Every structure is written in structure tokens, then in C-alpha cells.
Amino acid sequence: MSKQRVLTGITTSGAPHLGNYVGAIRPAVEASLSGEFDSFFFLADYHALIKCQDPDIVHQSTLEIAAAWLALGLDPETVTFYRQSDIPEIPELTWLLTCMTAKGLVNRAHAYKGAVQSNEENGDDADFGINMGLFSYPILMAADILMFNAHKIPVGRDQIQHIEMARDIAQRFNHHYGEHFVLPLAQVDDEMAVLQGLDGRKMSKSYGNTIPLFSSEKKLKKHINKIKTNLLEPGEPKNADDSTVFQIWQAFASAEQTAEMREAFASGIAWGEAKKQLFELINKQLDEPREKYNELIANPSDVEAILLQGAEKARSQSTELMSSLRQAVGLRRLV
Numbered sequence: 001m002s003k004q005r006v007l008t009g010i011t012t013s014g015a016p017h018l019g020n021y022v023g024a025i026r027p028a029v030e031a032s033l034s035g036e037f038d039s040f041f042f043l044a045d046y047h048a049l050i051k052c053q054d055p056d057i058v059h060q061s062t063l064e065i066a067a068a069w070l071a072l073g074l075d076p077e078t079v080t081f082y083r084q085s086d087i088p089e090i091p092e093l094t095w096l097l098t099c100m101t102a103k104g105l106v107n108r109a110h111a112y113k114g115a116v117q118s119n120e121e122n123g124d125d126a127d128f129g130i131n132m133g134l135f136s137y138p139i140l141m142a143a144d145i146l147m148f149n150a151h152k153i154p155v156g157r158d159q160i161q162h163i164e165m166a167r168d169i170a171q172r173f174n175h176h177y178g179e180h181f182v183l184p185l186a187q188v189d190d191e192m193a194v195l196q197g198l199d200g201r202k203m204s205k206s207y208g209n210t211i212p213l214f215s216s217e218k219k220l221k222k223h224i225n226k227i228k229t230n231l232l233e234p235g236e237p238k239n240a241d242d243s244t245v246f247q248i249w250q251a252f253a254s255a256e257q258t259a260e261m262r263e264a265f266a267s268g269i270a271w272g273e274a275k276k277q278l279f280e281l282i283n284k285q286l287d288e289p290r291e292k293y294n295e296l297i298a299n300p301s302d303v304e305a306i307l308l309q310g311a312e313k314a315r316s317q318s319t320e321l322m323s324s325l326r327q328a329v330g331l332r333r334l335v
Contacts, residue, residue, distance in 0.1 A: 006031070006187070007040040007150035009084075009141070012048045012061040016068050017210035018282070019195040019203030022251045027189065028154065029073045039079040040148055040314070041069065043307070046084050046091070046140060050133035066303050067296035068213065071289040076306045084144065086311035089318040094143040096329060100173050101139055109138050110161055142166035147318050149182040160186045177328040180321070195251060196244040198226050214293045217283055224279045234270035245274050252281050 008028055016025065032039040043065055048058050062083065074081060084090060106112065112135050119128045138161075145153055145166045153163050163186035170181035194202055197209030204210065211223040227244050240246040240262045250258050264274070296303055326332065 003036065003038040004151045005038040005040065005148065005182075006152045006154065007042070007145055007148060007184075008154055009042055009044040009047070009144055010065055010069065012043050012045045012058065012065050013052070014057075014061055014205065015064040016213045017203060017205070018213055018248065018251075019197070019210065021072065021213050022195050024154075025069060025072055029069070032074065032079050035078075037152075040150060041074060041079055041081045042087075042144065042314075043083045044144070047137060050131070050137055063297065063300050063303060066307060067293050070296060070303070070306065071214075071293035073289075076310055080148075080310055080313050081306065082310035082314045083307045086307065087147070087314055087318050089315070089322040090140075090143050090147055092322060093147050093325065094140050096325060097142055097146070097169050097173065098136065098139050100176065101142075101169050105165060105168060106136060106138060108161075109135075109165070110158070111137070138162050138165045139169065142169045145184050146170055146181045147321065148314070149321070150184055151182060152187040153184050154187045154189065157188055160188065177325075180325060180328060196247050198223065198244075199228050200244050213286070214290050220283060220286075221279045224275050224282070227275065229271045232268075232271075234273075235268040237268050238265045240265040245271070245278055249274075249278050249281065252285060257281070 028041070031037060032041070043062055045058060045062055048061065052058055052061075066081075066083075069081070070076070112130065115130050115134060116126045119126055119130075141162050142165060145163070146169075153166075155163060163184055167183045167185075170183055174181055197203035197207060198211070199207070199209045201207050201209060211220070215223065227248075229243070229245060230238075232238050243265065246261060246265060249261050253261065261269075261274070261277070
């Protein structure tokens with residue numbers, strides 16, 4: 001029996017933070033190393049163009065994200081790791097799918113509806129500032145998934161709709177042209193850790209409350225010291241369950257270390273001491289990956305070679321499927 005294929009898209013929008021690592025990168029890398037799945041990972045640089053038209057940022061971000069995943073243990077020998085824009089069959093498939101997608105389906109996409117609602121609330125034209133990339137990106141996402149006939153797509157709850165849309169589009173295409181696509185399923189991990197940021201809200205670049213994953217030791221310590229705490233003095237018992245410091249500790253610590261820190265909170269550990277121990281715990285775990293990350297950033301040609309090798313691996317499948325799809329829709333040689 002062949003392995004289930006799992007496909008993960010990684011948006012190239014700046015260097016990752018601790019929340020990305022704990023919530024997405026670490027579990028995805030662990031799953032890929034288990035040998036249970038046929039794992040595909042891609043850098044979604046076409047998607048990046050929807051919101052970012054600064055070529056230098058898109059370019060630099062691709063290097064940073066690729067280097068981060070590789071430094072954190074993604075093994076390009078055991079997975080298929082590629083850059084979306086290195087697979088020319090993806091935009092071609094996007095067009096074939098666009099021609100089979102009802103506009104009404106795309107009208108219901110959360111991102112588009114949210115942008116329209118925001119415009120209307122501001123008294124602007126409904127489509128003000130909305131480009132066709134934002135409108136039709138669920139179709140590009142469907143092409144990413146269907147190009148490699150992935151069975152499962154790990155996503156957050158906010159992305160389930162896009163996987164359902166990809167299923168709808170695939171079903172319609174299959175109905176019209178024959179069975180070409182596997183119908184993908186969203187894989188939602190409700191146990192997935194969601195880290196709090198410096199201000200106690202969800203760690204997110206949009207809130208500006210993140211702790212960068214590969215900052216220097218000095219900067220990591222500085223960020224951890226900025227974590228918001230209450231005014232309880234040393235010696236006063238502290239509630240571990242409503243503390244950002246403890247929540248982040250728990251995401252990096254063993255069960256034994258977590259129990260010890262919970263006890264320390266109950267015994268009134270000083271905030272400065274708790275933050276010092278948190279810094280030491282995280283820094284120890286990130287020391288080796290940080291070194292590898294910095295080495296990769298300094299040698300972009302090594303990263304490029306890995307991505308091109310991954311693209312070759314991916315295209316051995318995408319060219320074959322695209323050839324079959326072209327035949328199916330009638331884009332054939334005359335003789």
C-alpha cells in the first residue's frame with residue numbers, strides 16, 4: 001500500500017518566529033522524519049506576490065524561510081522540497097482550474113469577503129484595493145494541492161474552506177474530463193500549540209509581538225525580558241496557567257521540566273529568574289539550528305542547489321500529470 005501524500009505550503013513572508021516553530025515547523029518536520037508519509041513541502045512565493053510587490057523582500061524571504069526549515073531538520077533527501085515558482089505546470093494548471101471554477105464559489109472565499117466588508121465599512125467601493133491575485137488565490141492553492149494529488153493538507157481552522165474549495169474544483173474537473181485528481185482532505189490538529197506573544201495575545205507578525213526564531217542570543221534574551229507579566233513580587237505564588245512565560249516554557253520543556261517550573265511558580269519564583277531560565281532553555285535548543293541557519297544564509301548557492309534538486313524531483317511528476325491533463329481538455333497536437 002502506498003503512503004499517504006501530505007503537502008505543506010510555506011508562505012515566504014519574512015523570517016519565522018517561535019510561534020511558527022512550535023505550531024507548524026516542528027510538528028511538520030517530525031511527521032516528515034517519521035517515514036509514515038510521502039511529504040511535499042513548498043515555498044509559496046507566487047502567493048507572496050498577492051500582498052508584497054517589493055521584489056527584494058520576496059527574494060530575501062524565500063532564502064530565510066528555506067534556510068529556517070532546513071536548519072530545523074527538514075531533510076531534502078526524504079521529502080520533496082521545492083519553490084512554487086520553479087514548477088511552471090502550477091500556473092498552467094491554475095488556468096485549467098480557473099476555467100472550471102464558478103465565480104460564485106470564489107466570491108465566498110473568506111479573504112475576499114473580509115476585504116470587501118472592510119471596504120464597505122470604510123465607505124469605499126467594495127472592490128477598492130483588491131487585486132485578482134487576492135480574489136483568485138484559492139484557485140492557485142487548489143492547483144498547488146491537485147498538481148501532486150496530495151491526500152492530506154495540514155492547515156489551521158481558518159484554511160479549511162480553501163481545502164473544501166479545492167475538493168469542489170477537483171470534483172467538477174473530474175466530472176467533466178475524467179478521474180484525474182485525488183480529492184484532498186484538510187488535516188486540522190486541534191492539539192497544535194498556539195504560542196502567546198510578548199503582550200499575551202497570540203504571537204503574530206500582525207500584532208508585532210513576536211520573538212524571532214533565529215535572533216542572536218543577546219536579542220533573544222532581550223525579547224524574552226519584554227514578555228508582559230503581572231506585578232507579583234518574588235516569593236508570592238504565581239498562577240502558571242495565565243502566564244505567557246510559563247506557556248512558552250511548556251512548549252519547549254519536557255514533562256519533567258514543566259512540572260518543576262509549575263512548582264517553582266507555586267513557590268513564588270521571581271519573574272526575572274523565570275525569564276532567565278526560559279531564555280536558557282530556548283537558547284540551548286536553538287543553538288545548533290541557529291548556527292546552521294546563519295551558515296545557510298551566508299551561502300545562498302547551497303540553498304538554491306537544494307531547491308533546484310527538489311524542483312527536478314517535483315517536476316518528474318508535474319510534467320507527467322500536465323501532459324495527461326492537456327490531452328484531457330483537448331490541447332493536443334493536430335496529428
